[in-house]
Amino acid sequence: MLVLGIESSCDETAISLVKDGHEVLSSAISSQIQKHAEYGGVIPELAAREHLTNINEVLKLSLTEAGKSLSDLDGIAVTNHPGLLPALLVGTSYANGLSASLDIPVVGVNHLVAHIYGSFIERQDLLDSKTSITALLVSGGHTQIIILSPDGTCEIVGGTIDDAAGEAFDKAAKILGLPYPGGPIIDRMAKDGDPKKIDFPRPLKGKKEHRFNFSFSGLKTSLLYKVKDKELTKQEMNDMLASYQEAIVDVLTHKTFDAAKKYGSRNIVVCGGVACNSALRQRLKDLAEKNNVEVVLTPPKYCTDNAAMIAALGYHQLKSNPEPASIEAIPRAPKLTQVPFFNK
Ligand code: KG4
Numbered sequence: 314m315l316v317l318g319i320e321s322s323c324d325e326t327a328i329s330l331v332k333d334g335h336e337v338l339s340s341a342i343s344s345q346i347q348k349h350a351e352y353g354g355v356i357p358e359l360a361a362r363e364h365l366t367n368i369n370e371v372l373k374l375s376l377t378e379a380g381k382s383l384s385d386l387d388g389i390a391v392t393n394h395p396g397l398l399p400a401l402l403v404g405t406s407y408a409n410g411l412s413a414s415l416d417i418p419v420v421g422v423n424h425l426v427a428h429i430y431g432s433f434i435e436r437q438d439l440l441d442s443k444t445s446i447t448a449l450l451v452s453g454g455h456t457q458i459i460i461l462s463p464d465g466t467c468e469i470v471g472g473t474i475d476d477a478a479g480e481a482f483d484k485a486a487k488i489l490g491l492p493y494p495g496g497p498i499i500d501r502m503a504k505d506g507d508p509k510k511i512d513f514p515r516p517l518k519g520k521k522e523h524r525f526n527f528s529f530s531g532l533k534t535s536l537l538y539k540v541k542d543k544e545l546t547k548q549e550m551n552d553m554l555a556s557y558q559e560a561i562v563d564v565l566t567h568k569t570f571d572a573a574k575k576y577g578s579r580n581i582v583v584c585g586g587v588a589c590n591s592a593l594r595q596r597l598k599d600l601a602e603k604n605n606v607e608v609v610l611t612p613p614k615y616c617t618d619n620a621a622m623i624a625a626l627g628y629h630q631l632k633s634n635p636e637p638a639s640i641e642a643i644p645r646a647p648k649l650t651q652v653p654f655f656n657k
C-alpha cells in the first residue's frame with residue numbers, strides 16, 4: 314500500500330511517500346526555521362502562510378523523488394493533532410482536497426505517535442515484540458516516558474511538569490544570544506566544552522513522587538543567573554553549554570532506564586528532535602551496554618519533524634480503517650492510551 318504523508322503541524326512543510334509502513338520512497342521537507350529565527354520561536358500565522366506557499370512544490374518534489382504520480386497512491390495520512398491550529402489547517406485541508414479529487418481514503422495522524430513510530434520504520438522486527446518497550450519522546454513541545462505494550466495499549470508514566478527538553482535547549486540559546494532552534498548549535502558547541510566544569514541542578518532526580526517526571530524551567534533560570542552580567546570567553550561558553558546539556562542528558566537517561574527496569578522493557582526507543590543530540594545518544598549507548606537493554610537510536614532524519622513517520626504510521630491506520638472520511642484539525646491531542654502499529 315502506497316501512502317502519501319503530509320506534515321504541517323509546526324514549522325516544517327513535509328511530504329513523503331512510504332510503502333507498507335516502512336519502505337520510504339521519498340521524504341521532501343521545506344523548513345521555515347530561518348523565517349521564524351528572528352522571532353526566537355514559531356509564529357503560527359507565519360507558519361500557516363509559509364505552508365500554503367510551499368506545499369504544492371513539496372508535493373511535486375516528493376513525487377519526483379519517489380518516481381511516482383498521484384494516481385499511484387492508495388491513501389493519504391496527515392498530521393491532524395496536536396499542533397498549531399493555523400498550521401494544521403493547511404495540511405488537513407490539502408489532504409482532504411487530494412483525497413476527494415483522487416477518491417482515495419485519508420486518515421488523521423497523531424504527531425506524537427508518529428514520532429514514536431519513527432523509531433520503528435527501520436526496526437520492523439520490534440512490531441512483534443513480546444515485551445514492553447519504553448519510549449522516551451523528547452521534542453520541542455513534549456517530554457514524555459511512554460510504556461508501549463505488545464497488545465497496543467500504552468501508558469504515559471511520566472512527563473515534564475513545565476518546559477520540554479527541546480525548550481530547555483531553545484531557551485538556553487535565547488539567553489545566550491544563540492540562534493533558534495538551540496538544540497543543534499548547543500550540541501555542536503558543547504563538544505568543545507567540559508560537561509563537569511559547572512554544576513547545574515538535576516531537577517526531580519531521586520524524587521520518589523516524581524520518579525518519571527521532568528522539570529527543566531529551573532535549569533534555565535539557573536543558567537540565567539550564572540551568565541547574568543558576564544562576558545564569557547569562547548571556552549567558558551562551551552563549558553557552560555556542555556555542563557547545561559549534561560544536566561539534561563543525565564536526568565533524561567537516568568529516568569528512562571529506571572522506567573525500562575520497572576516495566577520490564579528489553580528495548581528503549583528514543584524519538585523527537587532532541588533524540589538527535591549526540592551527547593544523549595552516546596550516553597544511551599553506554600548505559601545500554603551496562604544495563605543489558607537495547608536502545609534503538611532512531612536515525613536523525615526520523616527524529617526531527619518529517620512526513621515519512623506520518624505516512625508510515627498512516628499505513629497502519631488505513632489498514633485497520635480504510636473508510637473515506639474528512640479530517641479535522643485538532644490543536645490539542647487527546648490522552649494517549651493506544652498505538653495502532655504492533656502486530657497482534
Ligand atoms: O521533534 P521536533 O523536530 O519538533 C517538535 O515536534 O517539537 O523537535 C524540535 C526540537 C527543538 O527544540 C530543537 O532545539 C531540538 O528538537 N533539537 C535538538 C537537536 N536537534 C533538534 N536538541 C538537542 N540536540 C540536537 N542535536
Ligand code: ZN
Pocket residue numbers: 424428452453585586617618
Ligand atoms: Zn515533532
